[in-house]
Structure formats: C-alpha cells, structure tokens
Amino acid sequence: MVQPCPAAAGMTVDTIETPALVVDLDTYERNLDRMAAILHDKPVRLRPHAKTHKSPAIALDQIARGAVGACSQKISEAEILVAGGIKDVLISNQVVGAAKIARVAALASRARIGICVDDAGNARDLGAAAVAAGNRIDVLVEIEVGGQRCGVAPGAAAVELARIVASTSGLRFRGLQAYHGGAQHIRDHAERRDAIERAAESTRTTIAALKEAGLECPIVAGGGTGSLMIDLELGVLNELQAGSYIFMDADYGAAGTTGLAPGFENSLFVLATVMSAPRPGIAIADAGLKAMTFESGPPRVEKPAGIRYAGPSDEHGNLELAPGLSLSLGDRLWLIPGHCDPTVNLYDWYVGVRGDRVERIWPVAARGAGA
C-alpha cells in the first residue's frame, strides 16, 4: 500500500523522514545532459529503460532531451508509462498469457507499442490479439547474444521467427532485440568488451541473414549503461536501451563503468538515520533489507566519510566507523545503493533535492508493477 510521502517541496533536506529515496537533481540533470551530449552526433536513437526508474515523469525528462520513447519490461509498466503521457513504448521482453496479451493489444490503441518475441506460438497469439483489438503491434525478434536468458539463437532460427512475425496479421516485424544483460556488469573491462564484441558479431550475422531472406531490419536494439561506449564504437545497435545512467549505483561504480562512460555520477541515494550508537566504532542505521536490495552488495556510504555499511538485517544497517570517528543518534547517512533498479522498486516516492532544499516530489508510479 502507498505510504505517506517522507518530505514536501520547500523543506530542508535535514527534515526528510528516513529511510527515503532521494535524487540529487543537479546530478540527475547532468546525467541526462551528458547522455544527450554523448549521443548528439551519433547515428543511434536512445530509448531509455524505464525499469530503472518506473516513472513517466523521468521518461518525459529523457524524451525532452531527445529520447524517442521508453522501454518497459512488463505490460503493467507499459500501461503506467502510457497513462503518464509516453506515446511510444517498447516492452523489451516477452509477454505470455491470454489476459496480458490482450492488454498489450489494447494498449496499442493508445500509443505506439512494440514488444519482443522468441517463440512462434507467442507471436501468433500476439497477432491474433492485435487483430481482435483492431491494432498493430511492432515486434522485435529477441536473439540470445551471450546473456543465456531469453531469445532465439542468432542466424537461421531468428530468420525463421522473423518470417513468421512478418507474415502474421496484426504484427509488424521491426527488427532485433540483442541485449546482453550480464555483460553490463563484468568487472574486467577487456572481458566486458569481448562479451559485447561477440554479441555484436552474432547480431551482425543475423542482420545479414535477414537481409538475405529479404527482411529489412530497421531497428537493432539493446545495450545498457555498462556497454554504452563499446556499443557506440561497434556501431551495430541503432537503438540504445540504457537506463541506469540517470542514477548509477555502487555496483556500476565497482565495475568501473563511470570510467567507461565518462561523466555519469551517482544521483540516487537512500537517505538514512543513525538510530543506535551502542559501542565505540559501531553505529546502526535505520535502513536495511527493506530500504535497499543487496544482491549486488551493500551500499557505499557517500557521506559522512569513513563509514562502511558492514551488513543489513531487515530494518537495520550495521555501520563500521573509521578509527576516531563517532556518530550520534539522528545523524544522517547518504547511501549509494548496490543496485539502483530493484532499490527504486521499494519506494513509493522520489524526493528530489537541490542543495539543501527539497524541490520536487514525484511518485514511483510503477512501483510493484511486476505483472
């Protein structure tokens, strides 16, 4: 259920109730501008992934800087994006089941809707639903380019599925989805580059095979924040789906992605409070497993300096302090979450701050939209 907002515009930052999901607006806007600058003279489109932020307001900020629309990962997310004013949404994922497929087809009455498929039966189901709704759905065939997740094999299998899509009423074959999720976070830059190069090679081969089969492939989609500069250099993808660049996180920091995509900075924080300082060298924060997710490791403590977030329990964070340092009850902590996307999904509200003031409050509109 929706919880009360932890702040109001005009308040000072030190009165925000914690834990809170805080966006440093100056940094967030610099990240948006930086991406626009990086892509300015490149022959690619940007369709940022809304699974990071789950917010039509942020998608509109991205579109205002040149993005062509948004990606969502779920039909429920897509519905919320469209309701929030986004007119062009790619569901960069498979949607199965009659009820959800009917929702995809219905949504195509209200916006331009694309979707990914990796199964012929699923494609036919989507086509039938689109015909029943009197709409047409754009389809990308997803190929497996090393992520070992969804997607048909590159080459012949992709061509076969593309042929089925192209010949199915209600569908329009638009190209390929070629995303390598796992590669985004590979720590070793040479290994990451190698994985992305192999993905690009699979994609190139598939585009050529499609062409040979008489199928044009206007959209070649994929990419993330961790592969951005490599994707631009390789030039195979023409529609990029990076999402995390607006916020960044401790895992991308540890993966040296800031170095790869120069200039993206941490703009997203979990603001926490010291609730206990029971022994020298130790303090306890009011933010644990329900305030951040930990599958990519603990948060980094941005402020104050000299503090390590040693480990969580459900509602506690154990802090280890550098020698000589002490914290008092009520002291504030600025935590950079390990992984931005699932952490955002824990909160109902973004608290946007500029300097020491709360400036903008907006909902995480698609929080919990997992269906």
Next chain:
Amino acid sequence: MVQPCPAAAGMTVDTIETPALVVDLDTYERNLDRMAAILHDKPVRLRPHAKTHKSPAIALDQIARGAVGACSQKISEAEILVAGGIKDVLISNQVVGAAKIARVAALASRARIGICVDDAGNARDLGAAAVAAGNRIDVLVEIEVGGQRCGVAPGAAAVELARIVASTSGLRFRGLQAYHGGAQHIRDHAERRDAIERAAESTRTTIAALKEAGLECPIVAGGGTGSLMIDLELGVLNELQAGSYIFMDADYGAAGTTGLAPGFENSLFVLATVMSAPRPGIAIADAGLKAMTFESGPPRVEKPAGIRYAGPSDEHGNLELAPGLSLSLGDRLWLIPGHCDPTVNLYDWYVGVRGDRVERIWPVAARGAGA
C-alpha cells in the same frame, strides 16, 4: 504506488496474474494452530512480529489464537497495525528523531504502545514526548546478547539505563528486549543452541542485577522462529516475538528450522509463469529481483519438481530443468522465497488460496512502511 490486485476471490488458482504473493490458507492456518499448540501449556506470552507480514489482518488471526498483541519494527508499521485494530503493539526497536518520537507518543493515545531503548537521551526524549501528549509509553531496555546490533551491554549498563527509564516521567520500565537475530539462521544446530544459551545467560545475569537494584522485570522479550524450541527449554524469555513461523522460507528450510520447531510448513509462495523456453533444459520465469529478494539465496521451486532457480535478473528468473524435463510458455511455478520478510514487502496484495480456488484477498497494508 498500489498496483491492481492480481486475483479475485472465487477465481481458480490458474487464473491468478503473476508474479503474485500467494498464501496457502490451509498451511498458514496449520502454522497458526501449531504455534498455539506448542505454547499451550508454556508460561510464555506470544507477541508475533508483524515485520514478517505487515498486515493487521494476520495480526488479528494471531491474536485470535492467543497472541497478546504484535511487534512492529517501525513507528509507521505500528500506526498501521493500530489503525487495523491491534490494541497492544511493541515497537521492538529504537525510534529516533523528534517527529517520529511525537508519533510514538500520539499513538499511545490509541493503543498500548511499548518501545525499546538503548540510549539515555533517547529515553528522555520519549518521556518528554509522552508527557506532552498526556500519555505513558512502556519501555523495554534492549540489551546486546550476541547479535552485535542495537542494545546496551548486559549487566551494569542495562541497570543504569533501566534506572533512568524508571525515573523518567511519561515512561514505564517494563523489562528487557533480548533478541539475537543472527542466531535464528545459524545452520549448525549445536552452534545455534550455543549462541542462544549465551544470550540467555546474559539476560539472566541482567535480570538478577536489575532485581538487586530494586527493579522488577516483568517482561523478558525476544526470540524468533529459529530459536523457538531452545527459548522454551531455557525458560528465560517470557514474551516470544517469532514471526516467520506463519510463512517459513527457503532459508529457514536450509537452516533445518522445521526440524527444530516441528510442523511449521511453507505457506508463502511467489507464483510465477514461464515466459520463455528458448533452449532444451532451460526456461525463464517472469519473477526476478523485483518479485523476491535474494540476500538469503534464490527461491526453492516447490512445484513442478525437478527445477532449479539458477539465478535472477531484474524481471527474469533463469530455470534449470532436470534431464528429460521441459516447460512450456504459460506453465506455472510455485517458488518458496529465500527470505519471507523482505519478499512480502515487495507486494501490495496477499492472494489467499485454498485448494484450487482463491478464497481471500487482503492488502500488505504496511508494505513500504519503513519510516
């Protein structure tokens, strides 16, 4: 923001939209009854922890079976429990900051409210707020019994803080909070027993020191599902705070807790759907990092048999199938989450099922109530 409910009472289970948080009502009720039977002739009170379920409806089910009230971990949770009809809530944690402390004091007008302290200044702030509100707050002094989290040292430090509480207007010293969170999940049963025995010994010593100082200690609170049978045998705690027993999870399963507290069964599931079956031996579920938390490991696949949840990404779960097994798009999966508490906190709705029917839908009313 609140998402639409994935089911309605009367529907068949196979029409629940996924991912969904499903409670098997027969099993859930057996767990409730089992706890009542275990405690039936024991000189202890049960105050189950609502941080597990975040639901006044479940707290009322527990009270109907003899629980004396509920624990919460946050003031926001306590407010929602009281609004839902719970008349006796212990906030088994520290609450700091003037605004939150005023909320604690205000809530004591509407229900019996207890709280834990481990700091003299915090105790004085609570007392002043209670006096200002014309109320009285019950206080347990939290002692550190091995969990290395909040709490003053057992013995003299606890007596000193208890004296301050007892002499502070607006507060009533009621006893000790002596919870060893970390011990609940220790895999080796002898080690777990050893940790709990040491916690009990620290607690016993502190009770004796309080008595010597002329302070009665009517409540000695703590305990969890993982230490239940040991706590009952040792007989030091007289108010037990177990929470997970209603649902259980894969981590408690791996820790052999079912063996220690005979009869508690997994009643909580994340219902998921196969969204892609791209290669032999592999399938992809529609439930990943936003449908469960993974800090205690991946979910166990309860049904169908022969499937291992190998790893998540944000909205995907990679499944490995036993040789010869295959899954089709749309097939359902019953997943036992690694850790029940933070997984529940991802969902707006419980879907209660009995046999193949949805029987009861109720909100996760305190979802996201982290403040």
